[in-house]
Amino acid sequence: SVLQVLTQAQQDISHIPQLLARAIPSASTFFINFTIMRICLTQTMELINLGAVCFYIMGKFQTQSPREVDESKNPGRLMYGDILSRTLLVFLIGATYAVLAPLILPFITLFFAASLFVWKYQLSYVYISEMDTGGLFCFAQVTAFGLFSLKGSLLSIVMVPLPFITMWVTGSLTSKYERKATYLSLDEAIRADIIVRANEISPQEESPPALEEFAPMYLQPLLMIPPLFPRLTEQFRTDNKKSPEDETRREAEVLSDLADNEGTIDEAVDENSPLLRAGEA
Structure with missing residues (x-):
């Protein structure tokens, strides 16, 4: 133990290296058990996430509003500092005992x-x-510029325009997408979907002019699938006297009028004789 090593070191200081050489490898058993405990206990408890589960169960009986329900389902913040420190500790143990006690290496590998x-x-x-970067690109670039400047490297010259380029790209993307992604009304979103649907039924051009005003709008990849209408479905009420071609043509005309703002959704979904069947979102 450490106390035994210190007691023996007080008797003869010159024997400290020999004492440490015998004591450090003998402590590898403790660190092997420590690593196994990290694997079996820490990782398992992280998967179970017992605290969030208990909070969710208690929230089912105490929540009274939709906001409180959402908060009860929140798993909480990920504490990167805590995770990184524990991981680096295991890495340091493995790096220390890799030569002195190689038996620990399989357990370190299993942990990672x-x-x-x-x-x-x-x-x-x-x-x-x-958060993603939180604007840390600029700080990282300024830090790298200072480091290269102290080293007298020519890379410091290359680093000079990077913060300005980063700020310009950030401002450009914010001005183009942030406002439209934040304040896009439901009516505008429905109208854009109707225009796309009308062009699919009766294609006239590769890119309808009516969609040009939506060009700067950011579209998430998951939203690039066929649109789902909040008040309309893709099922159409057909008449036995009319052929499917006539119904499709009439459908294209209605959607074209809606896309051109010449008609309203309420006119298309008429309660007495609806052309389009109203469905649940």
Whole structure:
């Protein structure tokens, strides 16, 4: 133990290296058990997420508003500092005992393999990222510029325009997409979907002119599937006296009028004789 080493070191200081050489390898058993405990207990408890589960169960009986219901389902913030410190501790143990006690290496490898599986799943499906970079690109570039300048490297010249380019790109993307993504009304979104639907039924051009005003609007990849209408479905009420071609042509005319703002959705969905069948969103 440490106390035994210190007691023996007080008797003869010159024997400290020999004492440490005998004591450090003998402590590898403790760190092997410590690593196994990290694998079996820490990673398992992270997958169970017992605190969030208990909070959700209690919230089902105490919540009274939709906001409180959403808050009870929130898994909480991911504490990167805590995770990084624990991971670096295991890495340091493995780097220290890799030569002195190689038996610890399989357990260190198993720990990082389990960590890769657990945190890949947690970050992909459980935790919600509250920030991406948070503007840290500029700080990183300024820091790199200072480091290269102190070293006298020519790379410092290359780093000079990077903060300005980053700020310009950030401002450009914010002005083009942030306002439209934040304040896009439901009516405008429905009208854009109707225009796309009308062009699919009766294609006239590759890019309808009516969609040009929506060009700066950011479209998430998941939203690039066929649109789902909040008040309309793709099922149409057909008449036995009319052929499917006539119904499709009439449908294209109605959607074209809606796209040109010549008709309203309420006119298309008439309660007495609706052309389009109203459905649930």
